[in-house]
Amino acid sequence: MQHDKVLILDFGSQYTQLIARRVRELNIYSEIHPFNKVPSNLDDYKAIILSGSPMSVRSENAFHIELDEVRGKKPLLGVCYGAQYLAHFHGGEVGASSTREYGRANLSYIKTGEAFLEGISTGSQVWMSHSDTIKKLPTNGELLASTHDVENAAYKINGEDTYAIQFHPEVYHSTDGKQLLENFLIKIANVNPDWTPNAFVDETVEALQAKIGNDKVVLGLRGGVDSSVAAMLLHKAIGENLYCIFVNNGLLRKDEYTQVLKQYEGMGLNVKGVDASARFMDALAGLDDPELKRKAIGRVFIEVFDDEAKEVQNVTWLAQGTIYPDVIESVSATGGPSATIKSHHNVGGLPDFMKLKIVEPLRALFKDEVRRVGASMGMAADLLGRHPFPGPGLAIRILGDITPEKVAILQEVDAVFINNLKKWDLYDKVWQAGAILLPVNSVGVMGDERTYEKCVALRAVESTDGMTADWVNLPYEFLQATSNEIINKVKGVNRVVYDISSKPPATIEWE
Numbered sequence: 001m002q003h004d005k006v007l008i009l010d011f012g013s014q015y016t017q018l019i020a021r022r023v024r025e026l027n028i029y030s031e032i033h034p035f036n037k038v039p040s041n042l043d044d045y046k047a048i049i050l051s052g053s054p055m056s057v058r059s060e061n062a063f064h065i066e067l068d069e070v071r072g073k074k075p076l077l078g079v080c081y082g083a084q085y086l087a088h089f090h091g092g093e094v095g096a097s098s099t100r101e102y103g104r105a106n107l108s109y110i111k112t113g114e115a116f117l118e119g120i121s122t123g124s125q126v127w128m129s130h131s132d133t134i135k136k137l138p139t140n141g142e143l144l145a146s147t148h149d150v151e152n153a154a155y156k157i158n159g160e161d162t163y164a165i166q167f168h169p170e171v172y173h174s175t176d177g178k179q180l181l182e183n184f185l186i187k188i189a190n191v192n193p194d195w196t197p198n199a200f201v202d203e204t205v206e207a208l209q210a211k212i213g214n215d216k217v218v219l220g221l222r223g224g225v226d227s228s229v230a231a232m233l234l235h236k237a238i239g240e241n242l243y244c245i246f247v248n249n250g251l252l253r254k255d256e257y258t259q260v261l262k263q264y265e266g267m268g269l270n271v272k273g274v275d276a277s278a279r280f281m282d283a284l285a286g287l288d289d290p291e292l293k294r295k296a297i298g299r300v301f302i303e304v305f306d307d308e309a310k311e312v313q314n315v316t317w318l319a320q321g322t323i324y325p326d327v328i329e330s331v332s333a334t335g336g337p338s339a340t341i342k343s344h345h346n347v348g349g350l351p352d353f354m355k356l357k358i359v360e361p362l363r364a365l366f367k368d369e370v371r372r373v374g375a376s377m378g379m380a381a382d383l384l385g386r387h388p389f390p391g392p393g394l395a396i397r398i399l400g401d402i403t404p405e406k407v408a409i410l411q412e413v414d415a416v417f418i419n420n421l422k423k424w425d426l427y428d429k430v431w432q433a434g435a436i437l438l439p440v441n442s443v444g445v446m447g448d449e450r451t452y453e454k455c456v457a458l459r460a461v462e463s464t465d466g467m468t469a470d471w472v473n474l475p476y477e478f479l480q481a482t483s484n485e486i487i488n489k490v491k492g493v494n495r496v497v498y499d500i501s502s503k504p505p506a507t508i509e510w511e
Helices: 018-027 082-086 177-188 197-210 225-241 256-266 277-284 290-309 324-329 368-376 405-425 477-487
Strands: 005-008 029-034 046-052 075-078 093-110 125-136 142-146 154-157 164-165 217-220 242-248 272-275 315-319 358-359 431-445 449-463 493-500
Touching: 005 018, 005 368, 018 029, 018 177, 018 324, 046 082, 075 082, 082 093, 082 125, 082 154, 082 164, 125 242, 142 272, 164 177, 197 225, 197 358, 197 368, 217 290, 225 242, 225 315, 242 256, 242 290, 256 272, 272 290, 277 290, 405 449, 405 477, 431 493, 449 477, 477 493
Parallel strands: 005 029, 005 046, 046 075, 075 164, 217 242, 217 315, 242 272, 315 358, 449 493
Antiparallel strands: 093 125, 093 142, 142 154, 154 164, 431 449
8 A cells, every 4th residue: 555655854953753753643654864865756755844953044054955846846844944944045034033942932823714723722832942033934925823932933835835834843842733733734735644553564564475475584582662563573474484583682681581581482473592691791891982882782692693593594584673763863964964873783784794684674663653563463561561671781771891790780770670660650651761870989878887889870751752751750759769779679889869861962871
């Protein structure tokens, strides 16, 4: 089945992925491409959205895009930088704002009778994030909405389906943002909202069967949602020709290796467990740089996986749980305007010595979509509800070098934290939680003795897909009980702190 698609051209905004996610929430398929790598065949897309950007359209280095093939031919929505670009280079004027317009604002004027703003009332909260403002609308521009401080908050260009807004509808602070996107995409652009989890499963299984045929596939399970859902899709498509390998890198949570193995076997998957803890520890010895740790873990994983994959006769394919944010975050500044945040072990292909073709069933999905796809296949809620866990495991939650002793300490601390979240009925209210072992010792008193032991930080965030996240306001009573239990039970720790940083500016993980 051919789905209607929406093209999002990325000018480097930190919110670009949120636009795509918001569009997906409307059951509409969307793709992100760098503004300087526009797909050659625009006929494949029903509508186009121009993202925001940290750049100013008034700068000599402003990002430029050729819009002749788009304007008046495709429904077009400019968001923030996109709105200012349409004004500044098409007969309007953009100037520096007298005050940086950042944060919550409210619509004080809305033009009545406009499909673009249908269902949105005066007073609706929007999120601003720009230092420039549109002083004069472009040629044939018509004002649609204002806030108290921003006169040209929304406009359209008469004679074409081109709309623009100086606020961000994709962030949750814009209370009617989803409604505005629905108005533009469904009512104005006539996009068919048929991108559903059930449709994805049926089409993906069919595509996998056509692509793989009777070939054998190996998949490295990691215990998380992504690899598990990828495994079930492949199992549904090719059955016993899927060979799953679950590698214990020694950096999993306490008892996770045995628990997850049992869970996979209960799902009917063909799984082999491999305990390679010592091999990973040897590779990490003396490394304290986060990227070097990630690369060492990725390298050893591939080596271990290759050894095990060779045991499967005539294997042709390697399956990976790569999801869409992995792909986008791994695009470097040379490939587009967004800078690389971190390297992803799932992205970038295989070394030459692994002569396998790659299949990535989830490459088009965001994390929340992966969960919905898993649920549509009847996967257990406790597995789909598991908090995300980084591929490098506890290695990037131990700041500094890695030793078996540090891993053991952090596993115990993490177990207390996670078990208490479940005991206090808080686990499902948190998107991701974990403990971080800090590279500092602090003075304490235990009994009548002075101690000089480790400090750990606890981190719990709420999010939808990890692109933005707010710290969770856990009850003081919970934090007090958890801190006491950690200090009393985990030898080597005498201080517990709680991380109250949001993303951005902080990341969820500390490394």
